Amino acid sequence: MMKNNKYGLMSHEVPPVTSDNGTSDKSLEIGDGESNAEARNKAWLDKKALILAVLLIICGTLVIILGIVVDSMRTYTFFKAIPDFILASLMIVTGIIGIFAAKRKTKPFIITLMVLTIITIVISCLLIMHHGTGIKIESRTAIRISQVSLPNYNCTHHYEWKDDVYCYIHPRSNETFTWKRVAKDQAYQTKLTALHCTLMLLSLAAAVICIVASGLTCKATCCAPTPPVKIVYIPVDSSVTITSLPNQT
DSSP: OEEEOTTSSEEEEEEEEEOTTSOEEEEEEEEOSOOHHHHHHHHOOHHHHHHHHHHHHHHHHHHHHHHHHHHHHOOOGGGGGSOHHHHHHHHHHHHHHHHHHHHHOOHHHHHHHHHHHHHHHHHHHHHHHHHHHHHHHHHSOSEEEEOOOOTTOOOOSBTEEETTEEEEEOTTTOOEEEEEEEEOOHHHHHHHHHHHHHHHHHHHHHHHHHHHHHHHHHHHHTSOOOOOEEEEEEETTSOOOOOOOOOOO
């Protein structure tokens, strides 16, 4: 049972032991008064965690802004299936929790941050693959095929190209579908490719930040040092005054 002894130190009483001369000694485990919370706070690098949290919020904000810009410029509907702002919002949430964890240094916030950083790493990897695919698609050919509406188009060349127009009539609905071949605007495609590269680098930076932050949280929660304990044996029938305890190295 832990309690404060008369020497102002934390002590834990253990059952009496018998010495070589037959006398009964009383054993005290005397610590330096440091609690597990204090040991965790020493292991928790709050300043580094605060910097990482702020950087993660900046990355998430930029991904949201640039993602909206890219979504408004994209011609391929594939990219709209995974909106950047939904995934990147988790980066901002993780950064905010990181600020609270760095300021308050409590175990619940640190554990929550550890879980969110792991999830954000997965999200960042998805965004990296997402924008890597965008770079490949936007720059692979010099011709872009876009579906355009050609009212009252007389489709006489089923499943063939004619005057840069491809068309066919659906056998069941009798509806005419047309595709028009349009030359790429190279400057436009270069902007899209540059935006994809920027978003991919931001996602990579967010993943690295979360990996480092996850390591810091793991160090504080799972690898925090155990407070040291000193053991002193005091004879029961004698009076001993402890003025100081030498530091053990």
